[in-house]
Amino acid sequence: MSFVPGQPVTAVVQRIEIQKLRQGNNLILGFSIGGGIDQDPGQNPFSEDKTDKGIYVTRITPGGPADVAGLMMGDKIMQVNGWDMTMVTHDKARKRLTKKNEDVVRLLVTRKSLEEAVKHSMGTYHKQ
Amino acid sequence: MDTESTYSGYSYYSGRSRGSHRHGERSRDRHKSRSKDSRSEKSVTINTPPAEPLLGDSAVRGEQIQDDNWGETTTAVTGTSEHSLSQEDIVRITKDLEDSVGLDCRRYFTRTLAVILGLLVFLTPLAFLVLPHLLWPEKLQSCGTACEGLFISVAFKLLILLLAVWALFFRPARAGLPRVFVFRALLAVLVLLFVVSYWLFYGVRILDSQDENYQGIVQYAVSLVDALLFIHYLAIVLLELRQLQPCFSVCVTRSTDGETRHYNLGQLSIQRAALAIIEHYYCDFPVHNPALLSASKSRAAKHLAGLKVYNVDGPGNNAAAGLAHSQSRAMIAAAARRRDTSHNELYYEEAEHERRVRKRKARLVVAVEEAFTHIKRMQEEEQKKAPGDVMDPREAAQAIFPSMARALQKYLRTTKQQHCHSMESIQQHLAFCITNNMTPKAFLESYLVPGPTLQYSRDRWLARQWTLISEASVTSGLKDGSVFLLKCVDFSLVVTSKKIPYIQMSEEYIDPKSHKFVLRLQSETSV
Numbered sequence: 005m006s007f008v009p010g011q012p013v014t015a016v017v018q019r020i021e022i023q024k025l026r027q028g029n030n031l032i033l034g035f036s037i038g039g040g041i042d043q044d045p046g047q048n049p050f051s052e053d054k055t056d057k058g059i060y061v062t063r064i065t066p067g068g069p070a071d072v073a074g075l076m077m078g079d080k081i082m083q084v085n086g087w088d089m090t091m092v093t094h095d096k097a098r099k100r101l102t103k104k105n106e107d108v109v110r111l112l113v114t115r116k117s118l119e120e121a122v123k124h125s126m127g128t129y130h131k132q
Numbered sequence: 133m134d135t136e137s138t139y140s141g142y143s144y145y146s147g148r149s150r151g152s153h154r155h156g157e158r159s160r161d162r163h164k165s166r167s168k169d170s171r172s173e174k175s176v177t178i179n180t181p182p183a184e185p186l187l188g189d190s191a192v193r194g195e196q197i198q199d200d201n202w203g204e205t206t207t208a209v210t211g212t213s214e215h216s217l218s219q220e221d222i223v224r225i226t227k228d229l230e231d232s233v234g235l236d237c238r239r240y241f242t243r244t245l246a247v248i249l250g251l252l253v254f255l256t257p258l259a260f261l262v263l264p265h266l267l268w269p270e271k272l273q274s275c276g277t278a279c280e281g282l283f284i285s286v287a288f289k290l291l292i293l294l295l296a297v298w299a300l301f302f303r304p305a306r307a308g309l310p311r312v313f314v315f316r317a318l319l320a321v322l323v324l325l326f327v328v329s330y331w332l333f334y335g336v337r338i339l340d341s342q343d344e345n346y347q348g349i350v351q352y353a354v355s356l357v358d359a360l361l362f363i364h365y366l367a368i369v370l371l372e373l374r375q376l377q378p379c380f381s382v383c384v385t386r387s388t389d390g391e392t393r394h395y396n397l398g399q400l401s402i403q404r405a406a407l408a409i410i411e412h413y414y415c416d417f418p419v420h421n422p423a424l425l426s427a428s429k430s431r432a433a434k435h436l437a438g439l440k441v442y443n444v445d446g447p448g449n450n451a452a453a454g455l456a457h458s459q460s461r462a463m464i465a466a467a468a469r470r471r472d473t474s475h476n477e478l479y480y481e482e483a484e485h486e487r488r489v490r491k492r493k494a495r496l497v498v499a500v501e502e503a504f505t506h507i508k509r510m511q512e513e514e515q516k517k518a519p520g521d522v523m524d525p526r527e528a529a530q531a532i533f534p535s536m537a538r539a540l541q542k543y544l545r546t547t548k549q550q551h552c553h554s555m556e557s558i559q560q561h562l563a564f565c566i567t568n569n570m571t572p573k574a575f576l577e578s579y580l581v582p583g584p585t586l587q588y589s590r591d592r593w594l595a596r597q598w599t600l601i602s603e604a605s606v607t608s609g610l611k612d613g614s615v616f617l618l619k620c621v622d623f624s625l626v627v628t629s630k631k632i633p634y635i636q637m638s639e640e641y642i643d644p645k646s647h648k649f650v651l652r653l654q655s656e657t658s659v
Contacts, residue, residue, distance in 0.1 A: 036658040047654045062656050094655055101659040 013090060016122050017082055017112040022073040024107050033101060033109065034068020035061050035075055040094030050078035052116065058082075059089045059097045061113070079113040086110075239308060249320055250297060253360060256327055257286060260334060260353040268342045279347040282354050289357040296364050300371070307410075309403045310600060311607045315370045323363055330356050375400045380610050380629045384409055388425055388623040391417055396632070403606040406618055409627060410598055418582040420623055423548035427481075431474060485546075492543040493580065499539040500572045503532040507566065529563035544579065552588055553579065597621075 024031040039048055041057045050060045061079045064071050081089045084100045092100070101109060261283075264272055275283075338349060375398035382405065385392045393416050397405055507528050523531065540558065544550040565575040578587060600606055601624075602616035612631035617624050 033659045036656050038654065038656045044654050063658070065658075094657065098657045098659060 015114040016118040034065040035070040036063040038062040083112040257353040496539040499536045525563040525567040
């Protein structure tokens with residue numbers, strides 16, 4: 005998940021669609037995010053590259069909408085509803101996720117196991 | 133037994149409040165003194181010796197009798213009374229008288245020795261130059277240009293030496309130290325040896341053989357003066373410069389009330405260190421006020437006075453020492469067992485005293501401020517216009533003093549400072565403040581806070597006779613952990629010294645461009 009500055013970022017992503025749950029006056033998604041370009045990347049426990057300033061999922065409420073949709077702890081969010089999340093501040097990320105007029109958020113997330121799964125499947129393909 | 137002793141303790145308390153008139157035969161000095169403490173306990177405590185001494189004498193003789201009487205020996209705090217001459221004053225005066233004679237003799241002796249040595253030193257080069265002209269003038273070579281140049285050199289060097297010796301040695305003596313000042317004695321011996329050896333050489337090689345080379349003789353005299361200047365340099369280094377670098381940190385504590393100060397001293401002998409400390413004492417320590425100590429002494433006496441000790445084993449059973457020991461142990465045990473509420477009393481008494489002092493202080497400040505508004509400095513132009521009723525500072529002070537006198541005196545009495553300030557001194561101080569345009573707060577500062585001893589009049593300086601008590605020799609140098617006492621009549625200063633440790637400092641260079649910062653926030657938001 006490291007990036008080379010100036011080159012496009014490539015990653016294997018999974019598309020996750022979360023339906024927001026209405027709780028009182030709020031629409032909640034059921035997970036917590038950490039990271040951002042204004043945060044300290046060295047304290048991120050989930051990133052492989054400690055200079056990665058992307059948005060990561062730090063906690064998932066069990067049984068919440070995110071858990072139901074298949075989001076896992078440690079995922080890096082690459083896009084939210086088409087908006088890029090690799091170079092945003094923490095507050096901007098929060099705002100993109102919690103827009104009041106949207107009921108559904110479509111996330112593109114990446115995790116290490118996805119890369120391995122692809123490599124594994126490509127390897128078996130090559131063997132064949 | 134316990135109930136009996138407690139009962140007598142209560143009767144003691146009630147008796148005390150009625151004053152000391154019950155014990156008429158012992159109240160000779162009592163009505164004059166103001167410290168109202170444990171004198172009436174003489175009748176309560178059992179173990180009074182048969183020949184009961186007078187009030188003040190108990191300070192001297194009390195310690196030799198059994199321990200139980202120490203409550204009485206502390207009553208000699210009669211230095212606070214204004215009119216009676218206490219035992220302490222008598223002791224002080226006799227000490228001053230008998231020691232001042234001996235000290236002056238020694239001082240004059242050293243002075244005359246120093247003057248003789250100085251004269252010898254100065255006249256020697258001149259003698260060297262003049263003697264050949266007197267003794268063998270016809271054989272002597274005439275003095276050429278170089279030789280006469282050397283005359284000027286000798287003259288100026290002698291002048292410089294004279295000024296330098298005057299500056300260093302002929303200063304008024306600050307103090308009389310118990311032992312001789314080792315470095316000065318060594319230097320004097322060195323100078324004497326030096327001059328004697330030069331004379332010897334001169335006598336043998338020049339006078340006996342009647343040398344004609346006058347220039348050589350003049351050069352010899354010049355070398356003597358040069359060497360004397362170098363010895364003077366050595367004197368400066370040994371006497372003045374060596375102790376400037378701080379080497380020891382001394383902690384000075386006053387034995388009566390625990391006031392402590394710390395000073396940095398260089399490498400000094402114990403007696404010189406003591407002298408430096410005494411000079412600092414007069415500037416830094418608040419003045420010794422014996423009236424403030426009476427409260428703790430009366431409390432201490434009350435602890436013992438409530439108990440009576442009976443010896444039921446019969447007389448002559450134990451040795452005297454064992455008797456006292458067992459009795460004091462019995463008293464300690466009884467005191468530990470009984471319920472002591474003196475801490476409660478202390479707390480409330482102190483709170484009450486604090487409140488009283490603050491009230492009096494408020495009244496005093498208001499009175500003084502009001503008094504100061506009554507007078508105004510007259511300007512130059514007005515002086516010519518209205519010559520009537522013009523006062524100089526002294527009269528102005530006397531005019532406004534009565535309006536604040538009562539408040540001031542009440543305040544001084546409450547803080548037990550009334551013996552430090554006489555009415556005359558207060559008026560003088562007031563005149564001084566008015567002359568120098570000081571505010572009422574500046575005038576009051578010397579009364580609200582007990583200042584250093586220097587601030588008060590000379591007769592309050594009390595002790596100028598100090599005794600140095602030390603286990604090590606007083607001419608030996610200060611060492612780490614050396615302890616000595618400076619005793620004067622009323623109190624003593626306990627001095628301990630510690631060596632200042634060797635400081636190892638290392639260097640670390642920081643590039644100014646290396647100061648970079650990042651945000652260390654790591655927030656987690658739930659969505």
